[in-house]
Amino acid sequence: MTESKTDIRLFNLGQLQAQLGKYNWPKFRAKQIYHWLWKKHARSFGEMNNLPKDIIEGLENNFEILPIRVKDEQVSDDGTIKSAFETADKKIVEGVLIPTEKRMTACISSQIGCSLACSFCATGKLKRLRNLTASEIVDQVVEINNQATTNYKKSLTNIVLMGMGEPLLNYSEVMKGIDMITSEDGLGMSPRRITLSTAGISKMIRKMGDDMSRINLALSLHAANDEKRSKIMAINDQNNLDELAEAMIYYYSKTKQMLTFEYIIFRDFNDSLDDARDLARFCKRVPSKVNIIEYNSTDDEQFAKSPEDRVDAFVEFLTKQKIVAKVRRSRGQDIDAACGQLANKNKAELK
Numbered sequence: 001m002t003e004s005k006t007d008i009r010l011f012n013l014g015q016l017q018a019q020l021g022k023y024n025w026p027k028f029r030a031k032q033i034y035h036w037l038w039k040k041h042a043r044s045f046g047e048m049n050n051l052p053k054d055i056i057e058g059l060e061n062n063f064e065i066l067p068i069r070v071k072d073e074q075v076s077d078d079g080t081i082k083s084a085f086e087t088a089d090k091k092i093v094e095g096v097l098i099p100t101e102k103r104m105t106a107c108i109s110s111q112i113g114c115s116l117a118c119s120f121c122a123t124g125k126l127k128r129l130r131n132l133t134a135s136e137i138v139d140q141v142v143e144i145n146n147q148a149t150t151n152y153k154k155s156l157t158n159i160v161l162m163g164m165g166e167p168l169l170n171y172s173e174v175m176k177g178i179d180m181i182t183s184e185d186g187l188g189m190s191p192r193r194i195t196l197s198t199a200g201i202s203k204m205i206r207k208m209g210d211d212m213s214r215i216n217l218a219l220s221l222h223a224a225n226d227e228k229r230s231k232i233m234a235i236n237d238q239n240n241l242d243e244l245a246e247a248m249i250y251y252y253s254k255t256k257q258m259l260t261f262e263y264i265i266f267r268d269f270n271d272s273l274d275d276a277r278d279l280a281r282f283c284k285r286v287p288s289k290v291n292i293i294e295y296n297s298t299d300d301e302q303f304a305k306s307p308e309d310r311v312d313a314f315v316e317f318l319t320k321q322k323i324v325a326k327v328r329r330s331r332g333q334d335i336d337a338a339c340g341q342l343a344n345k346n347k348a349e350l351k
C-alpha cells in the first residue's frame with residue numbers, strides 16, 4: 001500500500017524546516033528546497049539539482065508538488081491572453097494577461113466556480129467546487145508572468161484578483177498567496193500593485209482593515225441603490241450598501257487607502273443620470289474613485305452594452321460632482337475575456 005504524500009507547498013519556511021527536521025537532513029536544505037519551490041518555481045523534485053540524490057528520493061517518497069498547468073490559451077486581437085489552467089485534480093480555472101503600453105496586468109482567480117451567482121457573470125453560472133490553495137493562486141501569477149515575458153518581453157506590473165470566485169470567501173489562502181507574491185522569498189512584488197476585488201462581504205472588509213492590509217481594495221458595486229443591486233447581486237441582501245459603506249469607512253480609517261468602485265454599465269439598467277446621482281452620493285461616503293467598465297456581451301443576452309453617448313453623459317455627470325471616474329474599455333472581446341467565460345466553455349470538465 002502506498003502512503004499518501006503531503007503537498008510540500010502547504011508549508012511556510014518555518015513549517016518546512018520542522019517537517020524536514022524529521023529526516024535529519026541538514027537545516028540549510030530546507031532553505032534550498034524552499035528557494036526551488038518559490039523562487040525558481042520547480043515543478044518536480046528532480047529539478048532541484050543542488051540537492052543530493054538521497055534527499056531528492058526522500059522528497060519524492062514523502063511529498064508532492066501539485067502545480068496548475070496551462071491547458072488552453074487564447075490570444076485576442078488586442079493582445080490579451082486568456083488561459084484555462086488545469087489543477088492537479090483536473091479542474092479548470094481561468095486567468096488573463098492584459099498587456100497595455102504601460103502595464104502588464106494579470107487577472108487571476110481565487111476559487112473554482114463561485115457561490116455568489118451574480119446575474120451578469122458567467123462564472124456565477126458555475127457552481128463553486130472548491131477554494132484554490134495559496135500555491136495555486138501563486139502558480140497563476142507565475143504562469144501569466146511567463147506569458148508576459150515570452151510574448152511581450154516584460155514582466156508583470158500589476159495583479160488583480162478579479163477572475164473566478166469571491167476572494168474574501170477564501171480569505172486565508174488568498175492572503176497566504178499574496179504574502180508569497182510580495183515576499184522577498186517569493187516573487188517580491190509590491191503590495192501596492194495588487195488589487196483584490198470583492199462583491200462585498202462587509203465582515204471580511206473589516207477584517208482586511210484589522211489585518212492592516214497593504215494591497216488595494218476594489219468593490220464590485222454595479223448599482224448604488226439597494227433595490228437595483230440586489231437584482232443583479234444576491235449578496236447585497238446580506239451586505240447592503242449602508243453596511244458596505246460603513247465597512248469601507250472602517251477599512252479606510254485603519255489603512256488610509258483609497259477604495260475603488262467597479263461599475264459595469266448596462267444599457268437601460270444602471271446608465272441613467274439618476275443612477276449616476278446615486279453613485280455620486282455613494283462615492284462621497286468614503287475616499288474613492290470609480291472605474292466604469294463597459295459590459296462585454298455574452299451569449300446569454302440578459303444585459304446589453306450601454307451606448308457610448310450614455311456612458312459619456314454618465315461620466316460627465318460624475319466628474320461635475322468631483323468624483324474621479326475613468327472608463328475602462330473591454331479587452332479581449334473576441335476571445336470571451338469577460339469573467340468566467342473561458343472556463344464556461346470548458347465546463348464539462350468542471351463537473
Ligand code: SF4
Nearest residue numbers: 114117118121124165
Ligand atoms: S462577479 Fe465575482 S462574485 Fe459575482 S458570481 Fe462572478 S465571480 Fe462570483
